[in-house]
Amino acid sequence: SGFSDVFKVANRRQNRFPYRHILYGDMGSSAAFTICKGCTEGSEVCDAKTCASNTTVGLVSEVEEADMILHCGDFAYDMADKDGTTGDHFFENIEQIAARVPYMVSHGNHEDDAKNLAHYIESWRNQPSNAVPPTITTENG
Numbered sequence: 001s002g003f004s005d006v007f008k009v010a011n012r013r014q015n016r017f018p019y020r021h022i023l024y025g026d027m028g029s030s031a032a033f034t035i036c037k038g039c040t041e042g043s044e045v046c047d048a049k050t051c052a053s054n055t056t057v058g059l060v061s062e063v064e065e066a067d068m069i070l071h072c073g074d075f076a077y078d079m080a081d082k083d084g085t086t087g088d089h090f091f092e093n094i095e096q097i098a099a100r101v102p103y104m105v106s107h108g109n110h111e112d113d114a115k116n117l118a119h120y121i122e123s124w125r126n127q128p129s130n131a132v133p134p135t136i137t138t139e140n141g
Contacts (some may be wrong), residue, residue, distance in 0.1 A: 073108015
């Protein structure tokens with residue numbers, strides 16, 4: 001169908017403190033060593049299969065203890081590259097983490113141009129938001 005599996009992530013901590021949050025930014029599809037040491041500079045593929053034997057270092061080693069991940073921008077370098085396949089690889093790569101730990105995002109300077117911003121908005125459209133919905137009125141003023 002072209003879509004990934006559906007995952008359900010729940011709070012596993014059961015009131016254990018302190019909470020453990022991981023914050024980072026600037027992760028490309030290629031050379032995504034942040035995920036695991038099996039990721040290489042020559043390939044945009046760093047999925048669960050790539051990391052299966054490399055779970056002691058990188059984000060894959062943190063998923064059992066992390067309560068939340070905040071990715072502070074600069075996704076894939078750049079999501080729109082190669083007609084969007086760079087972004088597709090990026091999402092396949094982080095699925096092994098985002099499917100197990102709440103994964104929140106904010107955009108960075110690599111998402112500032114029109115194509116990458118469009119990919120960012122559409123990719124994360126269903127993220128929770130505290131934004132106030134617009135008020136529509138038919139009255140002037």
